[in-house]
Amino acid sequence: MCCLSKEKTARITTDADTLRSEIRDKSIKVLDIRKEEDYKQGHIPEAINFPLSNLLADDSPDKVLQYTQSFGIEDETSVVVYDDTFGALASRVAWTLQYIGHEDVSLLDITYGAWRRLGLETSIEMPSLNKKTHSLKLQPQILAAADYLMPAKEKGAVLVDNRERLNFLEHHIPGAINIPYRMLGSHQNILRPKEELKRLIQNRNISTGSEVITYCGSVGTLSGLGYYALKSIGLDNVKLYVRSFKEWKSLDKPIEKQSDANYWDLSAE
Amino acid sequence: MSKTSLSQSKPDNLPKPKINWAKVEEAERFAEMVKLFRQGKINRDDFRRFRLQNGAYGSRMTDDYSMIRIKIPAGEVYPEQLEKIAELSESFSIGNAHVSTRQNFQLHWVALEDVSEVMRGLSEVGLTSREACGNSIRNVMCSPLAGICPDEIFDPTPYAIATARFLLRNPMNQSLPRKFKINFTCCEKHGMARIADIGLIPYKVEVNGKLQNGFKIFLGGGLGAQSFVAHQLEEFTPEEDLLYTIISVVRVYDRMGNRENMARNRMRYLVNEIGWEKFQNIVLKERAVVRATQSVVIKLEVDKTPEVLRKVSISSELPSHPQGFSRWIKSNVMKQKQPGYSVAFLTLESGDVTANQLRVIADLARDFSAEGRIRNGFAQDIVFRWVRDEDLPKLYAGLLEVGLANPGSLTMASVIGCSGTTSCNLALTNSHRLAKEVQRKFLELKLDEDDDLRSSTIKISGCPNSCGQHEIATIGFYGGGGRLGKDMYPLYTMQLGGRADEKAMLGLTCMKVPAKRVMPTILKIVEIFKSEKRDGETLDSWVHRVIDGNGGPNVKSLNDIKESLKSAVVAPTIDQDKDFYVDYGNDGSYHARTGRGECAA
Numbered sequence: 001m002c003c004l005s006k007e008k009t010a011r012i013t014t015d016a017d018t019l020r021s022e023i024r025d026k027s028i029k030v031l032d033i034r035k036e037e038d039y040k041q042g043h044i045p046e047a048i049n050f051p052l053s054n055l056l057a058d059d060s061p062d063k064v065l066q067y068t069q070s071f072g073i074e075d076e077t078s079v080v081v082y083d084d085t086f087g088a089l090a091s092r093v094a095w096t097l098q099y100i101g102h103e104d105v106s107l108l109d110i111t112y113g114a115w116r117r118l119g120l121e122t123s124i125e126m127p128s129l130n131k132k133t134h135s136l137k138l139q140p141q142i143l144a145a146a147d148y149l150m151p152a153k154e155k156g157a158v159l160v161d162n163r164e165r166l167n168f169l170e171h172h173i174p175g176a177i178n179i180p181y182r183m184l185g186s187h188q189n190i191l192r193p194k195e196e197l198k199r200l201i202q203n204r205n206i207s208t209g210s211e212v213i214t215y216c217g218s219v220g221t222l223s224g225l226g227y228y229a230l231k232s233i234g235l236d237n238v239k240l241y242v243r244s245f246k247e248w249k250s251l252d253k254p255i256e257k258q259s260d261a262n263y264w265d266l267s268a269e
Numbered sequence: 270m271s272k273t274s275l276s277q278s279k280p281d282n283l284p285k286p287k288i289n290w291a292k293v294e295e296a297e298r299f300a301e302m303v304k305l306f307r308q309g310k311i312n313r314d315d316f317r318r319f320r321l322q323n324g325a326y327g328s329r330m331t332d333d334y335s336m337i338r339i340k341i342p343a344g345e346v347y348p349e350q351l352e353k354i355a356e357l358s359e360s361f362s363i364g365n366a367h368v369s370t371r372q373n374f375q376l377h378w379v380a381l382e383d384v385s386e387v388m389r390g391l392s393e394v395g396l397t398s399r400e401a402c403g404n405s406i407r408n409v410m411c412s413p414l415a416g417i418c419p420d421e422i423f424d425p426t427p428y429a430i431a432t433a434r435f436l437l438r439n440p441m442n443q444s445l446p447r448k449f450k451i452n453f454t455c456c457e458k459h460g461m462a463r464i465a466d467i468g469l470i471p472y473k474v475e476v477n478g479k480l481q482n483g484f485k486i487f488l489g490g491g492l493g494a495q496s497f498v499a500h501q502l503e504e505f506t507p508e509e510d511l512l513y514t515i516i517s518v519v520r521v522y523d524r525m526g527n528r529e530n531m532a533r534n535r536m537r538y539l540v541n542e543i544g545w546e547k548f549q550n551i552v553l554k555e556r557a558v559v560r561a562t563q564s565v566v567i568k569l570e571v572d573k574t575p576e577v578l579r580k581v582s583i584s585s586e587l588p589s590h591p592q593g594f595s596r597w598i599k600s601n602v603m604k605q606k607q608p609g610y611s612v613a614f615l616t617l618e619s620g621d622v623t624a625n626q627l628r629v630i631a632d633l634a635r636d637f638s639a640e641g642r643i644r645n646g647f648a649q650d651i652v653f654r655w656v657r658d659e660d661l662p663k664l665y666a667g668l669l670e671v672g673l674a675n676p677g678s679l680t681m682a683s684v685i686g687c688s689g690t691t692s693c694n695l696a697l698t699n700s701h702r703l704a705k706e707v708q709r710k711f712l713e714l715k716l717d718e719d720d721d722l723r724s725s726t727i728k729i730s731g732c733p734n735s736c737g738q739h740e741i742a743t744i745g746f747y748g749g750g751g752r753l754g755k756d757m758y759p760l761y762t763m764q765l766g767g768r769a770d771e772k773a774m775l776g777l778t779c780m781k782v783p784a785k786r787v788m789p790t791i792l793k794i795v796e797i798f799k800s801e802k803r804d805g806e807t808l809d810s811w812v813h814r815v816i817d818g819n820g821g822p823n824v825k826s827l828n829d830i831k832e833s834l835k836s837a838v839v840a841p842t843i844d845q846d847k848d849f850y851v852d853y854g855n856d857g858s859y860h861a862r863t864g865r866g867e868c869a870a
Contacts, residue, residue: 164363164364165362165363165364165378166363166378169378177380178380180360180361182359182360182364183360183361183383187356199300199386200383200386203300203303203304203382203383203385203386204382205304205307258330258331258334259330260329260330260690260860260862261328261329261330261690261691261692262689262690262691262699262701262702262852262853262854262855263363263377263378263691263692264691264854265691265699265701265702265705265853265854266363266365266367266377266378266621266688266691266692266701267363267364267365267621267623268365268617268618268621268622268623268626269365269623
């Protein structure tokens with residue numbers, strides 16, 4: 001039984017063709033994470049607007065549950081999330097739904113911009129919403145809090161910083177390794193093909209059995225994408241330090257940096 | 270994955286890279302070696318040699334990051350290669366690439382674990398980093414003006430490419446005493462033939478009533494802690510002797526070069542130690558042997574097929590010339606020897622270029638260069654050739670959109686700065702940033718428009734090792750540390766009068782200038798020059814007159830220059846001026862810190 005439910009959550013991404021047929025079958029709920037004004041100008045048909053800022057204003061489980069129910073999402077409903085920001089914002093929402101216990105959520109494997117460039121259907125109509133009931137089953141095993149990090153690292157967990165290289169060099173959580181979010185996507189898709197991601201992880205000697213904790217700058221978006229990149233290649237024990245480096249700094253925790261080098265001056269911007 | 274694809278077909282008249290320099294197996298091998306190294310199964314020194322042989326340099330204060338040097342033989346880069354470099358820099362580096370003074374592209378701060386991925390990506394577009402570092406023959410350079418230079422005798426590019434092709438992965442070149450550099454140039458005026466291990470300038474002589482192609486070959490030059498100007502091997506080297514000469518020189522160096530003392534093992538030291546005439550004799554004898562034994566076996570495969578130029582869009586005139594266009598034309602564009610075509614130089618800052626800019630450069634090369642590619646220059650710059658004169662305003666407008674239309678490229682405002690403390694272990698100062706600061710100031714003051722300064726150069730290195738080529742600059746600087754009491758500050762040594770043309774000479778040391786006084790010192794030199802110059806005299810020729818002791822009326826010698834600058838370089842106490850003690854790009858006080866050099870492996 002446990003295995004069956006795992007099988008079901010294994011869908012990390014959904015491709016455009018599948019999404020289109022599921023929209024036609026009305027077997028799916030689609031969440032658009034972009035700003036309201038962008039959504040109003042056009043979105044994937046049947047998509048419900050859920051701007052990331054709404055989530056970030058209050059991401060307590062109760063509030064998230066309220067949203068979920070108001071969107072008409074039941075425990076068994078398939079949910080696909082998309083954004084226009086290389087999948088990072090969508091990842092943060094998908095992860096949050098999983099955290100409150102919604103298993104069947106996946107990321108559209110392209111951005112809304114790519115969807116449009118492919119000439120796929122868009123709509124300006126807002127779908128009607130019928131409130132449904134959803135249970136609350138928190139999944140603490142996918143969340144990492146600040147105090148969890150160092151003890152876990154002591155026991156062999158790998159800390160992954162998904163910010164850009166220069167930000168990482170400037171300061172990061174001690175012992176973290178850097179996998180910039182730019183490494184995770186491809187020209188076309190929000191995530192590289194699995195065999196490429198596997199190679200990147202193998203090059204770093206990270207095994208599929210490792211516990212990995214991802215974090216980024218402030219709200220867990222870039223590291224949300226990092227979370228799903230690792231999940232997509234079969235790592236089971238991945239956690240998101242959702243409050244990320246912003247909280248870590250505010251708690252005056254120890255910080256590591258690459259010192260005595262002026263790498264910022266290599267930037268042409 | 271989605272079955273639908275985003276890729277769109279590109280027009281098919283675009284030239285494709287002619288040569289695949291890459292071997293994807295080398296990327297796979299690199300990934301394996303990194304794993305073995307991390308598991309402690311290979312020792313640090315062996316791994317380091319392997320890493321350098323494959324073009325990955327250690328980064329400042331850490332081996333966990335690499336600078337990957339992408340070889341660009343003859344500087345020729347195709348649009349799809351630029352796009353790949355852009356993509357790789359975003360995925361694995363810092364979203365920027367860097368054009369070096371030897372026509373390479375460099376990607377900085379790549380995690381050691383990702384070097385193999387970068388190599389794999391490069392192999393998709395035929396590029397390699399193999400033998401870009403380490404004790405091997407580095408990128409074979411060729412003047413960015415080759416083929417279009419009004420002064421050249423013939424185009425050396427096919428010879429440079431053929432040489433690079435012959436040498437890459439050739440066993441003769443895998444463990445030399447140290448690195449080895451070959452520079453082809455178009456003419457006496459443009460290029461660096463006299464400061465390389467082997468420098469070559471196209472030359473033609475009449476043999477038995479027939480004009481024959483060949484080269485003037487220069488040996489044993491080079492810049493570094495101790496620099497030398499090269500010697501000419503013989504009056505004329507016919508083209509069929511080109512390869513045999515190169516092989517002979519490499520063999521002699523391999524056999525006789527110093528393998529003990531890292532600091533003195535470049536070929537120029539060998540030439541200096543045994544004396545030029547003796548060295549010359551050994552090389553000529555060796556060549557006789559090589560010619561006798563090898564000439565039936567190997568020949569340089571020079572592809573002389575004339576290139577078919579593409580028809581590029583003939584622009585409809587823009588309604589009016591964009592702002593800054595005439596200043597840019599004056600300082601960045603030269604006429605080609607072929608009527609109707611121009612060559613345009615991009616002013617980068619210390620060679621840095623963003624991924625987005627690279628993509629735009631690729632598009633502009635497709636749209637406006639009849640050869641459909643670009644060349645990296647000798648001055649950390651990028652060069653568009655074969656641009657139709659009437660397309661220049663459109664090219665300019667395209668560059669303007671991405672911040673690449675700065676003027677000053679062919680003037681003193683185009684300042685060279687090595688990577689310095691941004692990434693290099695040996696650097697003592699942030700020469701990279703200082704070069705940017707000086708360039709910005711020059712453009713702000715519109716000094717690029719001053720014809721008296723146009724032929725002069727400013728070049729800055731972060732240490733005495735001369736990667737910033739300070740010794741061939743009109744005004745050159747190399748970094749060090751100064752001290753007042755217990756307080757350290759970044760300090761440069763200034764040299765004057767260097768040049769790399771047919772009158773090549775190394776700059777003479779003038780005085781020490783604190784980092785935060787470099788800018789006012791340069792401006793003061795310009796001011797002195799303006800008050801001292803003779804009619805029509807340029808800054809560089811005035812500097813030479815003064816160095817030769819023929820200065821005047823008031824500033825007669827190098828010493829006089831020094832005297833007039835003395836007051837400007839006095840160190841204040843740290844309480845008087847805290848900023849004086851801080852290098853560019855830092856917020857804390859200055860400490861001279863270095864790690865182990867990566868040049869000598």
